Amino acid sequence: QKEVEQNSGPLSVPEGAIASLNCTYSDRGSQSFFWYRQYSGKSPELIMSIYSNGDKEDGRFTAQLNKASQYVSLLIRDSQPSDSATYLCAAEPIYNQGGKLIFGQGTELSVKP
Amino acid sequence: DAGVTQSPTHLIKTRGQQVTLRCSPKSGHDTVSWYQQALGQGPQFIFQYYEEEERQRGNFPDRFSGHQFPNYSSELNVNALLLGDSALYLCASSWGGSDQYFGPGTRLTVT
Numbered sequence: 001q002k003e004v005e006q007n008s009g010p011l012s013v014p015e016g017a018i019a020s021l022n023c024t025y026s027d028r029g030s031q032s033f034f035w036y037r038q039y040s041g042k043s044p045e046l047i048m049s050i051y052s053n054g055d056k057e058d059g060r061f062t063a064q065l066n067k068a069s070q071y072v073s074l075l076i077r078d079s080q081p082s083d084s085a086t087y088l089c090a091a092e093p094i095y096n097q098g099g100k101l102i103f104g105q106g107t108e109l110s111v112k113p
Numbered sequence: 114d115a116g117v118t119q120s121p122t123h124l125i126k127t128r129g130q131q132v133t134l135r136c137s138p139k140s141g142h143d144t145v146s147w148y149q150q151a152l153g154q155g156p157q158f159i160f161q162y163y164e165e166e167e168r169q170r171g172n173f174p175d176r177f178s179g180h181q182f183p184n185y186s187s188e189l190n191v192n193a194l195l196l197g198d199s200a201l202y203l204c205a206s207s208w209g210g211s212d213q214y215f216g217p218g219t220r221l222t223v224t
Contacts, residue, residue: 004155034212034213036215042217043201043203043215043216043217043218044156044203044215045215046212046213046214046215049212088155088156090155099161099168099169100146100158100161100169100171101146101148101156101158101205101213102158103155103156103157104155105153105154105155106154106155
């Protein structure tokens with residue numbers, strides 16, 4: 001079983017819709033979770049970090065964490081074509097020590113005009 | 114405020130050769146992590162340097178080694194290159210336990 005799993009997609013949504021990206025993790029000791037956006041040919045860019053159960057909102061982005069279900073999600077409201085990219089979910093096994101991140105394989109999002 | 118920088122951008126090496134990749138962390142950051150990203154995959158953790166020492170290491174062979182300098186910059190060295198080492202090598206910097214920010218990466222091609 002992979003430590004962090006994501007659907008590879010592609011996930012296609014129309015412009016203006018809500019895009020929902022999901023991620024599950026296997027290590028119950030994981031405490032910190034991150035969403036990165038990666039455009040084709042570029043490096044990952046940090047979008048959100050979340051450490052506590054519940055929702056965390058930043059502009060059009062909302063990260064959701066459910067540690068009991070070992071589930072993390074990212075919602076993108078009012079999706080724009082410029083949001084088309086691969087979204088990487090990452091878990092940090094050791095709390096707040098800036099240690100290694102374990103990444104999923106990424107979900108490709110396509111926002112159609 | 115300069116972000117994370119990496120050099121070179123692209124590199125082509127022959128199997129069996131050695132390569133050195135360089136990384137300068139974001140201003141104010143003291144920790145550097147290296148990742149390898151194969152095409153279509155998420156980044157895989159190689160190792161992390163803090164206070165000039167390797168603090169954590171992923172499942173990579175000893176052919177992969179690194180160094181951190183007093184100014185927090187870092188090098189990744191790979192010996193005896195294999196075709197399978199072809200990938201995007203990413204450096205990420207952070208301060209203490211803070212979020213990690215990636216540099217633009219070095220694309221290594223081994224022929």
